[in-house]
Amino acid sequence: MIYRPYDSERDEKAVIRIWQECGWPDLKKSKKNRVAFRDWVSCGTADVVEFRGEAESLVTSHPGSITMLDTALSFQAVTSVTVGRPMRRMGGAGELTAMVVSRAAEEGFAVSGLGIFDQGFYDKLGFGNFPYSRTVTVDPLTLIVPELKRPPIRLTKKDISRMIENTSSRFNHHGLVKIPPEGFMRLMVEQSDDCFGLGFEDNDGRLSHHLWAKSNGPHGPYEVWWMVYRDYEGLIELLSLIRNLGDQVNSFKFREPWGIQIQDLVKRPFRTRDISTGGEFATSVSAESTKQARILNMGKVLSALRLPAGKIRFNLDMIDPIEDFLPVGSAWRGLGGEWIVTLDEESSGAVRGSDGELPVMRTSVNALTRLVFGAATPRWLSATGEIQAPADLVCRLDEVLRLPVPDMVQIF
């Protein structure tokens, strides 16, 4: 197996076949899909494993940021990992992904993250689960939101640049991931002819908030692929817009936005659910953890962690499982080893070494990432054995690490 950068002229045909074998967007189907794919790849990095003279695995990544409290940290999004059928379970995907992640670490990225196909595979590279995200299906007529005061404007594929521009001012929150939207949004917009957009403009004609959705027949369920808004007022107007379509559309499915509970805005939620269960338009709330992240640079991540509840110092004895997957020549060997960690009001930090006066925490980079982002509590990580530390230290961490829910949201 040879690991090398993707070369579009040489590898595109093989990569189209890999994606087809994975059941991913069929790039053969239309020229527009292929153009969108090329745009998407060119916004980031792409590497392949060559096997029997052809590309049989592709790993892509895109650069961006992740919000840690109020700081934007540099973020590598691992945006696709795919292997053709003949090369499955030969170890190439894991090693190629480790190589791509280690390169980002060498380049100084603070955090890497991805969406998972299932739990376990990326854990071996040091990634840890982020919290559940919720998908809700609602009957629009049950939404308790203000009447729509103005008609929305219609958006089509031709408005893609305006929609992309709108994402630059989107609502910010802990855990929000931003990567250059150009490639992604174009790729998604080209995926279906049943999609439509609706939105609202500022006085200067720029989009202030909008949604993009797939219709699935005259009565739905309509699937919202994204809602972009700057503030909760904009979100509520989008929900009013959804309600406005309720005379025709029986249900809308969407990812619950950060920091809200849609049930607050639903009339008789349990009655509606009970009556609709089992039907095509059943209302529901489902939750899954589909995103994982890992720290690449301890100093950068910890310095963004400002904790008003006080100062705390400890030794960290850390395992980084990515080490076993790294190529021999990789200068970056992961984050395993001994660290002295300081969590503070002003700025926290981590330096290599140990201090005999301080208590020791033993853990993995997977669990530490979850801990410092607030994806899992110290006491829970201790109870499950993911961190091992004296009870006093765990209790103190529980007092200090009072963080908002980190929601990585849609990756663009």
Ligand SMILES: CC(C)(COP(=O)(O)OP(=O)(O)OC[C@H]1O[C@@H](n2cnc3c(N)ncnc32)[C@H](O)[C@@H]1OP(=O)(O)O)[C@@H](O)C(=O)NCCC(=O)NCCS
């Ligand atoms: C996911 C995918 C890339 C893995 O490819 P692969 O060739 O099997 O990967 P590797 O050979 O590097 O790794 C296989 C190892 O991972 C293990 N593995 C796979 N899924 C796992 C999981 N969820 N938990 C733990 N281990 C897992 C396998 O058991 C195997 O272990 P072994 O080396 O001890 O035998 C491949 O199945 C694929 O292309 N799937 C379709 C596209 C897709 O879903 N991509 C992921 C997007 S997030």
